Amino acid sequence: xxxxxxxxxxxxxxxxxxxxxxxxxxxxxxxxxxxxxxxxxxxxxxxxxxxxxxxxxxxxxxxxxxxxxxxxxxxxxxxxxxxxxxxxxxxxxxxxxxxxxxxxxxxxxxxxxxxxxxxxxxxxxxxxxxxxxxxxxxxxxxxxxxxxxxxxxxxxxxxxxxxxxxxxxxxxxxxxxxxxxxxxxxxxxxxxxxxxxxxxxxxxxxxxxxxxxxxxxxxxxxxxxxxxxxxxxxxxxxxxxxxxxxxxxxxxxxxxxxxxxxxxxxxxxxx
Amino acid sequence: xxxxxxxxxxxxxxxxxxxxxxxxxxxxxxxxxxxxxxxxxxxxxxxxxxxxxxxxxxxxxxxxxxxxxxxxxxxxxxxxxxxxxxxxxxxxxxxxxxxxxxxxxxxxxxxxxxxxxxxxxxxxxxxxxxxxxxxxxxxxxxxxxxxxxxxxxxxxxxxxxxxxxxxxxxxxxxxxxxxxxxxxxxxxxxxxxxxxxxxxxxxxxxxxxxxxxxxxxxxxxxxxxxxxxxxxxxxxxxxxxxxxxxxxxxxxxxxxxxxxxxxxxxxxxxx
Numbered sequence: 001x002x003x004x005x006x007x008x009x010x011x012x013x014x015x016x017x018x019x020x021x022x023x024x025x026x027x028x029x030x031x032x033x034x035x036x037x038x039x040x041x042x043x044x045x046x047x048x049x050x051x052x053x054x055x056x057x058x059x060x061x062x063x064x065x066x067x068x069x070x071x072x073x074x075x076x077x078x079x080x081x082x083x084x085x086x087x088x089x090x091x092x093x094x095x096x097x098x099x100x101x102x103x104x105x106x107x108x109x110x111x112x113x114x115x116x117x118x119x120x121x122x123x124x125x126x127x128x129x130x131x132x133x134x135x136x137x138x139x140x141x142x143x144x145x146x147x148x149x150x151x152x153x154x155x156x157x158x159x160x161x162x163x164x165x166x167x168x169x170x171x172x173x174x175x176x177x178x179x180x181x182x183x184x185x186x187x188x189x190x191x192x193x194x195x196x197x198x199x200x201x202x203x204x205x206x207x208x209x210x211x212x213x214x215x216x217x218x219x220x221x222x223x224x225x226x227x228x229x230x231x232x233x234x235x236x237x238x239x240x241x242x243x244x245x246x247x248x249x250x251x252x253x254x255x256x257x258x259x260x261x262x263x264x265x266x267x268x269x270x271x
Numbered sequence: 272x273x274x275x276x277x278x279x280x281x282x283x284x285x286x287x288x289x290x291x292x293x294x295x296x297x298x299x300x301x302x303x304x305x306x307x308x309x310x311x312x313x314x315x316x317x318x319x320x321x322x323x324x325x326x327x328x329x330x331x332x333x334x335x336x337x338x339x340x341x342x343x344x345x346x347x348x349x350x351x352x353x354x355x356x357x358x359x360x361x362x363x364x365x366x367x368x369x370x371x372x373x374x375x376x377x378x379x380x381x382x383x384x385x386x387x388x389x390x391x392x393x394x395x396x397x398x399x400x401x402x403x404x405x406x407x408x409x410x411x412x413x414x415x416x417x418x419x420x421x422x423x424x425x426x427x428x429x430x431x432x433x434x435x436x437x438x439x440x441x442x443x444x445x446x447x448x449x450x451x452x453x454x455x456x457x458x459x460x461x462x463x464x465x466x467x468x469x470x471x472x473x474x475x476x477x478x479x480x481x482x483x484x485x486x487x488x489x490x491x492x493x494x495x496x497x498x499x500x501x502x503x504x505x506x507x508x509x510x511x512x513x514x515x516x517x518x519x520x521x522x523x524x525x526x527x528x529x530x531x532x533x534x535x536x537x538x539x540x541x542x
Contacts, residue, residue, distance in 0.1 A: 057490040059537045061332030065352040081336040114514035218330035220491040243385035266330045266493045
């Protein structure tokens with residue numbers, strides 16, 4: 001049996017009754033005073049999959065209502081349809097009686113070795129050994145916090161733009177995200193890390209404005225293939241920043257160059 | 272007072288109790304034996320907005336569970352959070368006791384004349400007078416059906432590819448979608464038509480396989496600006512068709528060239 005990693009342990013949900021789960025949220029995933037949304041989605045995904053006969057969360061849409069914090073949380077589930085191909089589960093996480101995040105997760109089974117009928121050419125991303133991390137020791141955040149848990153390596157252009165060394169040509173970020181290096185990943189299911197991976201990057205809008213908290217209103221992501229273990233290449237970009245709102249699109253490819261996740265969120269430009 | 276159009280009338284919801292609405296679904300929006308998903312979203316959006324103090328559905332995610340049919344439907348609503356900036360409403364449509372579609376709608380107020388802080392260059396789409404419609408009289412569908420309600424003009428390349436005159440270079444469609452020409456649009460709120468507009472096109476995957484029913488599993492769309500009345504330019508494309516699943520992305524621009532809606536759905540390749 002593969003030993004449980006820190007990520008597996010931090011996303012554990014315990015069934016406490018019909019359609020009810022309990023979780024102990026890990027403050028190690030805080031960004032500032034709020035838990036990372038990707039971590040919250042990873043926890044909810046486990047509850048959704050526990051209610052389904054299908055192994056994969058193929059399409060998940062989440063609405064973020066209030067910041068989450070470390071400590072106990074209650075999760076409610078409701079299977080809205082149980083089907084042969086797709087089973088759909090509503091999941092809601094509450095803390096101290098207030099709803100933090102609500103999601104709807106369509107579960108199904110993806111074939112692991114499917115050959116695509118069509119795919120757009122993959123985006124060119126520099127090799128992982130040319131990418132650079134921000135040193136967690138230089139972070140203003142607490143020592144055991146998000147940046148020490150999730151390994152994000154930025155392509156040279158993206159790193160320079162984020163570090164303020166020069167202006168970005170466009171609000172795009174490239175690089176690699178990896179949980180296994182620091183937090184052990186998810187030992188048995190590399191796809192369990194994807195909800196965190198699609199929401200692990202600094203907001204692309206921070207390339208255009210001063211860095212600030214950019215609260216997600218809605219995030220939907222689709223699992224397109226079960227990833228190989230290891231680093232995932234990412235491209236993040238936005239199409240429109242207007243009226244205090246922006247979209248952030250994150251695509252992830254695994255080591256075999258397969259598109260494994262597509263995500264889009266609508267978020268507020270922080271003040 | 273602006274007279275009610277056929278679209279306004281077909282999407283009317285009547286409050287019948289706390290968190291309960293009734294609708295009479297119009298078989299004019301059938302595609303084959305199932306109601307168009309965009310029409311169902313337009314109906315649910317009206318119920319969601321009726322429960323909110325905010326005027327715009329800025330971010331809406333829907334999961335499609337069963338085909339909808341003409342006739343009576345019940346809608347349940349639940350405000351999950353009422354906020355100063357965003358109010359979020361769950362909406363569920365049932366027919367004959369079974370859930371057809373469930374959605375979560377984040378409502379807010381968009382400024383109508385906001386100047387974007389950043390926008391990607393708009394896609395080049397041929398002028399509307401170079402675009403061609405498929406003649407509803409030649410359609411195999413019933414006379415008063417979807418193609419006679421919604422006016423979709425395809426760019427010459429897209430038309431030729433859809434008509435099978437030549438192979439498509441890539442699974443993309445360009446053109447214009449307009450409700451006002453045939454169905455009167457929504458007289459007072461052009462944005463009320465957007466949920467229909469993002470799901471009014473033939474599946475892009477039909478450029479790659481024989482045309483068939485392509486059931487949507489999940490569709491999320493974001494309202495990015497309140498559109499001018501009139502035709503909306505569209506681009507539809509897919510990134511990956513694999514294992515019986517495909518994503519379909521639809522962007523819409525209004526007559527002023529502003530990106531007004533971004534949509535992505537995950538759907539099944541029909542058999």
